[in-house]
Amino acid sequence: MIHTFTQNGYTLVLDVYSGAVHVVDEEAAELIRLYEHHGKDATLAEYLRAHPDADMAQMHAGLEQIEALKHLGKLYTKDSAVKEALTADKKPAQLKALCLNVAHSCNLTCSYCFASQGKYKGEQALMSYETGKQALDYLITHSGKRRNLEVDFFGGEPLLNWQTVKRLVAYGRSVEEQAGKRFRFTLTTNGMLLDDEVMAFCNKEMNNVVLSLDGRQEVHDRFRVDHLGRGSYERIVPRFQAFAASRSHRNYYIRGTYTRHNLDFLQDILHMADLGFTQLSMEPMVGDPQDPASLREEDLPILYEQYEQLAVRMLERYRQGQGFDFYHYLINLEAGPCLYKRLSGCGSGTEYLAVTPTGDLYPCHQFVGDPQHLLGTVWEGIRHPERQEAFRACTLSSRAECEDCWAKLYCAGGCAANAYHATGSIQGVYAFGCKLFKKRLESALMLQAALAQDRQQA
Amino acid sequence: MKISTLVTRDLGESLLSGGCGECQTSCQSACKTSCGVANQPCEQKDSK
Numbered sequence: 001m002i003h004t005f006t007q008n009g010y011t012l013v014l015d016v017y018s019g020a021v022h023v024v025d026e027e028a029a030e031l032i033r034l035y036e037h038h039g040k041d042a043t044l045a046e047y048l049r050a051h052p053d054a055d056m057a058q059m060h061a062g063l064e065q066i067e068a069l070k071h072l073g074k075l076y077t078k079d080s081a082v083k084e085a086l087t088a089d090k091k092p093a094q095l096k097a098l099c100l101n102v103a104h105s106c107n108l109t110c111s112y113c114f115a116s117q118g119k120y121k122g123e124q125a126l127m128s129y130e131t132g133k134q135a136l137d138y139l140i141t142h143s144g145k146r147r148n149l150e151v152d153f154f155g156g157e158p159l160l161n162w163q164t165v166k167r168l169v170a171y172g173r174s175v176e177e178q179a180g181k182r183f184r185f186t187l188t189t190n191g192m193l194l195d196d197e198v199m200a201f202c203n204k205e206m207n208n209v210v211l212s213l214d215g216r217q218e219v220h221d222r223f224r225v226d227h228l229g230r231g232s233y234e235r236i237v238p239r240f241q242a243f244a245a246s247r248s249h250r251n252y253y254i255r256g257t258y259t260r261h262n263l264d265f266l267q268d269i270l271h272m273a274d275l276g277f278t279q280l281s282m283e284p285m286v287g288d289p290q291d292p293a294s295l296r297e298e299d300l301p302i303l304y305e306q307y308e309q310l311a312v313r314m315l316e317r318y319r320q321g322q323g324f325d326f327y328h329y330l331i332n333l334e335a336g337p338c339l340y341k342r343l344s345g346c347g348s349g350t351e352y353l354a355v356t357p358t359g360d361l362y363p364c365h366q367f368v369g370d371p372q373h374l375l376g377t378v379w380e381g382i383r384h385p386e387r388q389e390a391f392r393a394c395t396l397s398s399r400a401e402c403e404d405c406w407a408k409l410y411c412a413g414g415c416a417a418n419a420y421h422a423t424g425s426i427q428g429v430y431a432f433g434c435k436l437f438k439k440r441l442e443s444a445l446m447l448q449a450a451l452a453q454d455r456q457q458a
Numbered sequence: 459m460k461i462s463t464l465v466t467r468d469l470g471e472s473l474l475s476g477g478c479g480e481c482q483t484s485c486q487s488a489c490k491t492s493c494g495v496a497n498q499p500c501e502q503k504d505s506k
Contacts, residue, residue, distance in 0.1 A: 019469040025460040032461075062459040073470065074463060081470035088473070097483035114491070148480050148501065184482075188490070210490075257491075283491045330497045333466045337498050338476020342469070346493045352483045365490065409469065415485075415493040433492060441496075452464050 002036060002076065003406035004029050007446045008312050014445065016406050017081060020074035021333060023449045027054075031062050036076055040067065082409075085339050086397055093347060093392070094144040098135055099354040099365045102127040102164055103156035107192045108232060110223045112259060112285050112293055118156030120369035125357035126161045132168040134378045135355045140179045142381075149176075152186045154354075154365060159193035169205045186210065188255075190224070191236035191243075199243050207251060211240045214256040215268020215282075222261060223293075237275060244277055253327060255281040259293035266306040270313060273324045281327035284436055286418055297432065304439045311443040315450050329444040331410070342396070345412030349375070349391025363391050366417030391416065394426050401429040407438045467500075475502055 001016040004024075011029050013022040024032065030050075034043040040063055048054055069075040104125045106118030118124075139149055151172065153165050165187070172183040187202055188210040202209055213236065214220040221231025244252055254277040258265035265282055272280050284303075287294045295303070310326065317323050346352060349363030356368055359378040367373040376383035396402055396413040414437070418430035480501040485493065 017469060019466045021464045021466055023460070023462045023464065028459050028461045031459075058459050062461070065459075065461050069461070069463065073468065077470070081473055085473055088477075093479065096479060099485075146479055148482075150483055255490075286491050327497065328494060332497065332499050333464060335500050336467055336496050337481055337500055338467075338472035339469045340473070340477035341481060341498070342495050345495060346485045347483055348485070351479070352485065364485065410496040411493050412495045413493075415491070418492065437492065437494070449464060453462075 001079070001404075001406060002032065004033055005442050007308055007442055008450075010446045010449050012442075012445055012449055013075075014406060015075050015077050016409060017079050018073050018075075018077040019333070019336075019409070020069075020077075021445060021449065022069070022074075023453065027058075028062055028066075031059070032066060032075065035063070035066055081339055082343065085343055088340075091144075093344060093350045094146055095139060095142040095351060095353065096146045096148065097150035097152075097347070097352040098139050099152050099154050099352070100127070100132060100135060100168075101154050101156060101354060101356050101365065101368060102132065102158045102168075103160040104357050105160050106155060106157045106190070107160065108157070108190050108224055108226055110225070112223050112257060112287060112291075114286065114366060115156065115368070120356070122369055127164060127355075127357040127359075129164050129167050129171075131355075131357065131359045131378065132164060133171050134359060136168060136172050136175075136183075138378045138381070140175065140181055143181065147180065147182055148184060149181050150184045150186065152188060154188050157190055157192065158187060159189055159198060162193070162198065166201060169201075173205075184208075188212070190232065191239050192226070192232060194236070194239040194243060199246050202243075203247055209243070209247070209252045210255050210281075211236075211243065211252060212256070213237065213240060213254050213272060213277075214258070215262065215265065216271045219258075219262045219268055220256075223257075223259070241276055244279075249278050251279075253279050253281045255283070255327075257283050257285050259285040260295055260299065261293055263299055263302045264306065266310050266313070269310060269326065273317065273322075278324040279327075280324055284433075286421070286430075286433070295432070300435060303436060307436075307439045307443045311447040311450075314447060318451065319454070328440045329447050331441070331444040331448055333448055339409070342409040342412055344395055346415065348416050349388055349394070363387075364417060366415075367420075390426065398427055399429055405434075407434075407441050410441050411437050472500075476500070478502065 003014045184207040186208040190212045217233040220233040224232045354362045354365040361375040362368045399413045402408045416426040419428040420426045422430040482498045
């Protein structure tokens with residue numbers, strides 16, 4: 001299977017099953033498309049019928065190159081490796097990551113929050129040290145031979161339970177070596193309680209920090225307000241700037257959410273960059289379709305344009321020595337994940353679990369509070385194995401809609417929570433999200449191709 | 459006519475060394491609301 005597209009003046013061919021990417025001109029793209037279904041002689045005949053004045057020598061040279069790439073396994077690659085991976089005798093995936101909801105409480109009241117202002121439709125609560133410690137022990141015990149274990153301190157706002165976070169990090173460090181493990185701690189925060197002491201601790205212990213900022217002040221303050229309705233932009237931006245600088249502008253993300261109120265979200269990403277941030281992420285709001293802030297099908301043309309222009313603007317800034325990274329465009333072509341990873345997806349419910357303040361286990365942070373998806377507790381383990389099995393079975397191959405999709409090895413079938421909220425089934429497909437994902441992927445590939453050409457010419 | 463091929467990891471060959479599971483869980487890094495599995499670098503230094 002191949003996917004051919006043109007964006008921002010670059011025409012690319014993605015060979016889906018090998019992962020090869022070719023930068024081509026229009027003539028080559030047409031020949032490659034024809035060859036997929038016609039073979040050499042019929043391709044030549046078809047092409048000449050449409051272009052009677054075509055240069056025959058060039059056509060033959062192009063076809064030879066196409067056949068050479070096919071022979072090398074970089075064009076028209078069959079799905080045999082996917083089939084092999086699916087039938088391989090691999091052990092079931094083991095737990096390796098926890099989203100630790102240390103605070104079901106928040107000092108902001110963002111109405112678009114999927115976690116219902118941090119409370120996940122329940123009572124406000126803080127995780128005790130004992131519950132967190134049990135969660136870390138559960139992770140160690142159930143992670144098999146996995147060495148790298150990830151724990152994200154999440155909420156709500158985790159800094160509302162900061163002393164517990166610090167004690168849990170200390171506990172994790174005290175047991176990891178003997179257990180043959182290495183904890184990678186991360187923290188997701190709105191920044192309201194960020195101070196020098198928190199920054200210094202995070203710089204020592206947190207592999208990554210995710211800092212919530214939606215972009216321009218008027219955009220950020222529309223939703224991200226405190227309990228008195230006051231915007232948080234002016235209070236958090238200087239702290240985030242100091243934090244990023246103190247981490248040498250590495251291992252952090254400024255992460256925003258865009259809604260129907262800022263369809264021109266490119267301006268918000270550029271605003272983040274102008275504030276001096278270089279590691280950026282911006283996610284579309286996922287919410288109730290009846291919410292006026294929710295994105296709609298009719299918004300897609302402008303959203304596509306925003307993603308395309310983002311790639312253009314990033315390229316410009318790279319070339320000016322003022323580049324920044326955008327999470328979804330960081331496609332790692334040379335050393336990215338293996339095919340097994342691309343088939344298994346995010347691991348929600350099996351490799352990845354969310355833990356509530358009282359120790360309940362859910363398949364991921366987006367299912368927290370939904371009794372139908374409660375899996376068990378950190379004290380008793382999995383009490384509903386059939387629910388976990390449903391997530392284990394939720395892979396790329398379980399979604400018929402994905403079978404012919406060219407982007408499937410980059411999303412692994414998509415987010416189970418988004419699918420569930422859109423279709424009522426974790427095996428479903430969140431079609432709107434797929435459209436945005438494909439546009440982001442095309443933009444990412446275009447940017448990678450342009451940067452690779454820049455490097456070649458340098 | 460131009461066909462320029464970028465350097466990419468061969469997904470078929472990745473079966474030989476892949477599947478160790480040591481790479482980052484995709485949702486942990488920055489998104490929390492979508493699933494992209496191509497961002498995470500492989501943890502194996504000599505991955506093929």
